[in-house]
Amino acid sequence: MTPWLAWVVVTLIGGLVGLGELVSRYRDAPFRAATSPPGVVYIVLNAVAGVAALALSRQLGWVMATDRGDIPLGWVLAAGFGAVAVLRSSVFAVRAGNQDVSVGPSALLQIVLQAADREVDRTRATQRALAVDRAMEGVSFEKAQAALPAYCLVLMQNVPQDEQERLAREVAALADSEMPEAAKARALGLALMNVVGEGVLQAAVRSLGEQIR
Template identity: 45%
Template sequence: MNIIWLGVPLWGYVVVGLLGGLVGIAELISRYPDSPVRAVATPPGIFYATINLLAAIAALAIGAVLSDTQPVPHETPHGEVLLFRTEDLLILLATTGFGALAFLRTKLITLRVGDADIGVGPSFILDTLLHAADRAVDRARAEPRAQLISDIMAPVSFEEAKLVLPTYCFAIMQNVSVEEQQKVALEIEALSGVDMPDRVKALNLGLLLLNIVGEHVLRIAVQNLEQEFAAAGRVLESVEQEMEGIDFDIAIVNLTPLCAELADMPEDQQIEVEYEVQRMKALSLTDQTRRYLFGLFLIKTFGADIVSKAIKAIRDDISLSDTPQPSLPHPTPPEQE
């Protein structure tokens, strides 16, 4: 027997409920990319998705009552029932389903309280629930994550892995953005300068990568590189040392084309590489971080051997110590009257 309420069949409530629940789940997944299933499966995650689900169903019921179109009589084997026409029902499902999600995220005004912006409106309730779910999910996952990262990073030394492990993880993923690589580089640079045991630094490095590449990729990367950390680390460190005396602005113009030439890279791929290089050049970073990011990018794209050969081949042309930086004309200050 078909269940009909307010002119809407049961499957209509199921559809909008699933839509609301899936949007809530998608928000949680976007906040916990390293372990989305575990985040959603926690009680707070289930509660947040359920709130979105119930809100969508409630909006459908309200929309059915307030709709300009009214249900019309339909004959069924069980008698006459009031039911929306198919086209009216589909419009109602779309408008109330998406409308409820938009309404819950609406900010009427935004108030500045201290250093925080607080939205006043329905979004405040949802933001509060999401914040509570975040904290609860974090607490529920803290112990498993600590145990997991301790297990994965057991054979890893921070000093040996700080360059090669991120590079290898990003190479496996392929689609890690320059911005994410920039964030990792800054975090690694900060960790390198902190006075703490190597083991603690290694655990922090693992947590940093876990948030981007996930458990499976990180575990595979560590297993594959376990016997090669020291050797691979020395290769990357040698490249970093060679770039230490290099003028970044000159190297970014000359070094990339030479690497592409040595690798015999097709022209269309060279255009893509040049685009990424220009994006990297525009980032607001220290010279050390820019050189580090540039070196990681070149090694990931061309390989350590080609990058080392290219640096050695044009070291005299791009060295800070041997080559004067190109002088730019300075504007003449106006004469004071």
């Protein structure tokens, strides 16, 4: 593998792993989270780790280029995935109160991830509030609590059973709560948005129309 391609590959390995983590944490709008400033920092940190691992390996003479100057693919993959593993490792754990605190690269990565979580949560909270207001305007919780979740889940063909059960518990808790009707409807919309996303929720509300208003 040519040197320039090797650098591209290790960058992609680290970046895609970071992207995958963010996507799994923000199911309702994964790519909005990934393209936010803190999300980009997290992805770049993972990508830089891969590049640094390959650079260090070459500097220490661990990676031997071929006669043509190419870098073996195995070493490139080892550097990329090795950096990802090292970033998530801990040297030892310290007991602090009732918690075990990891000491090592994973601690730094966790701090960055938590900062990204908070910033993305704040950004997404504003966007989600506006989105659920638009989607659930005029929707009656009493009429929608059974029909809307069922219809959204039918539209989505691959929602895991555990997520469906968790959604059912959330809807049941809302039905038993003493919140105002409008607040219940918004909370129902947010619960559905977490599972099916903003676009599917809006489409389902439009499709059901007056049946849930």
